[in-house]
Amino acid sequence: MAVTLADVAAVCRLSMSTVSRALSHPERVNARTRSRVERIARELGYVRHEVTRSQVSRRTAIIGLIVPDIANPFFSVMTKAVQDRAWKKGYSVMLADTDERAADEPDRARVLAEQADGLILASPRADDGRLREIARSSPVAFANREIARSSPVVFANREVDGAAGVVIDEYAGMNEAVQYLVSLGHRSICYLSGPGRSWSDQRRREAIGAACRAHGAELTELGPFEPQIQAGMRAADVIRFRGATAAIAYDDMIALGLIARLAERRVKVGREISVIGIDCGPLSEAAHPMLTTVHLPGAELGALAVDLLLDRLDPAAAGREPPRVRLESRLVIRGSTGLRVP
Amino acid sequence: MAVTLADVAAVCRLSMSTVSRALSHPERVNARTRSRVERIARELGYVRHEVTRSQVSRRTAIIGLIVPDIANPFFSVMTKAVQDRAWKKGYSVMLADTDERAADEPDRARVLAEQADGLILASPRADDGRLREIARSSPVAFANREIARSSPVVFANREVDGAAGVVIDEYAGMNEAVQYLVSLGHRSICYLSGPGRSWSDQRRREAIGAACRAHGAELTELGPFEPQIQAGMRAADVIRFRGATAAIAYDDMIALGLIARLAERRVKVGREISVIGIDCGPLSEAAHPMLTTVHLPGAELGALAVDLLLDRLDPAAAGREPPRVRLESRLVIRGSTGLRVP
DNA sequence: CACGATGCTGCCAACGCTTGCAGCAATTGT
DNA sequence: ACAATTGCTGCAAGCGTTGGCAGCATCGTG
Secondary structure (H helix, E strand, O other), X not given: OOOOHHHHHHHHOOOHHHHHHHHHOHHHOOHHHHHHHHHHHHHHOOOOOHHHHHHHXXXXXXXXXXXXXXXXXXXXXXXXXXXXXXXXXXXXXXXXXXXXXXXXXXXXXXXXXXXXXXXXXXXXXXXXXXXXHHHOOOOOOEOOEOOOOOOOEEEEOOOOOOOEEEEEEHHHHHHHHHHHHHHOOOOXXXXXXXXXXXXXXXXXHHHHHHHHHHHOOEEEEEOOOOOOHHHHHHHHHHHOOOOOOEEEEOOHXXXXXXXXXXXXXXXXXXXXXXXXXXXXXXXXXXOOOOOEEEEOOHHHHHHHHHHHHHHHHOHHHOOOOOOEEXXXXXXXXXXXXXXXXX | OOOOHHHXXXXXXXXXXXXXXXXXXXXXXXXXXXXXXXXXXXXXXXXXXXXXXXXXXXXXXXXXXXXXXXXOHHHHXXXXXXXXXXXXXXXXXXXXXXXXXXXXXXXXXXXXXXXXXXXXXXXXXXXXXXXXXXXOOOOOOEOOEOOOOOOOEEEEOOOOOOOEEEEEEHHHHHHHHHHHHHHOOOOEEEEEOOXXXXXXXXXXXXXXXXXXXXXXXEEEEEOOOOOOHHHHHHHHHHHOOOOOOEEEEOOHHHHXXXXXXXXXXXXXXXXXEEEEEEOOHHHHHOOOOOOEEEEOOHXXXXXXXXXXXXXXXXXXXOOOOOOEEXXXXXXXXXXXXXXXXX
């Protein structure tokens, strides 16, 4: 057995209450008592049993984060930011990776919710109905009492009716990208789409479609592709028969695979064909030529999701409207795009 | 307030013990009772309060994972494996990212240990002394009782005396790499070293040194470099004045930055200079030419660390010697290496 | 028919800490 | 000098589950 509060109290010849207060609300006990308690606690090697504390106080200081694939740089960058912000605010992060299986999300959410004070769902793949269910988890009534044990949920990179969330507005970035391509002379653009279950893919597709119509470019679509380098390579083999002179990929992974394979085929990226990716962290610089990309503020997304969640955790937030925040994206021009050669 | 066991018991007209057993040890109650309890619990929307359960049972079913940088693909791949294995065994993962700050490791370990049943420290940067301290956390004695509240620790990618761990034996892989370069005619090899605090860097350096002596190649060292693409780019500017015809980088990030910058400088990688990386996940294929790399089984490392940890969690493991496991590395030959041109 | 075995269920203490309330002394104001 | 206030500490009731022990039918066996 470990040293408990009772042990410390016994040695101090004080009641447990006082010891507990000395350790948790130092301002509520005499300064001398406090330092004596602190010293003895230290000498005995007392460490508070956090689990018990959580049980009594109804909070674990844990936030749960669910991502589709932590190995995807976009999510690992975001996770890093979540973790960092949470740590600074005194919270720990429990991580769940669904490996892109939408069906697992409710399960994972349920399990995390049992121990976390709140949940962040990043780019969830499940449908709106299921997500809404997760968001207001089991509001059953019983014996005239409201049922509470529901963890607040914040969605990142996904809009769900009536739920709190942070999203990245990709519209502007995509529009910039298309406009830039058109200004370079490209008239036929190919979108390499991401997994159908991705809400972002829908948005990107819409945004590109609208931009192409606005700027008078023709749009073709290829896909869906998994957000992985291998998939991008496969895309390279298909794209050349489409007559497009420029491609926008669902994400940098696909774009990277694409230009690697094109380079292998001796196609000069940035000259014979222009490629634009969509940001997943610092990877866009790994290629040669370096990837022109629509930068997504993944780190800010994560940090903000934490802020929103902690805000909701405050009981004062109970009544308030779930907050929605929108971040901006922007085009970063590098070497993988260039003037259309006739 | 939420529905508690007591509520369910009241509706069932049974004692809490019976309800508890019906839900947790179904075989210990009458089949009819059990299904009645299950039905009513479901109807009332009862969900067991895991925190209380943990408090009583002394286990949280959480394992803590500490990594230096989750945005580094090596760790995100490993984390994914840890998470996956843990989930399959009924555990959740709490993640801490120290952002390469060795000094933070003890703090993070302490906090995680308060809520986790055990800890995995991946490539910790702190020194052996501190790590040993973490591993046997505070064995103070008091009033004739042993102090237990110490979470078992497993180290991944680091050997610590007397502690359990999984490491990757990079010796063979590095030797293969050097041997291969020599067989291609290279006699002067440059090692781009990683951060000095990295234990792996020491091992890799030693391994390469030994291999160079064994195969009669001359070794120069450049560095230290942070494991990031940017750092690799900087390396490119330095390496060309060193007369080496081949380089081995501390990791793929550095290698990727290196060859991207070299390509920019119109140096033909794989012909004028050969580059070998050390695996961080699937990135080695992102470059053109694709990176020859020493493959490190990061996913296996993670899964195995979980297995070891869960093993140690079994009280039967109390006496046993802390297990040590060693995984193999191997060279994967791709396009970034080639015959030396005179 | 009696007796032990067996199968279920209930009682109750325990887990370690927090916190509202009350008690008590010292301090302050009048 | 007395009441009111202030500052500190102790008491005890929880928090929601679990599990050892005991009680009580029911069953099978000699």
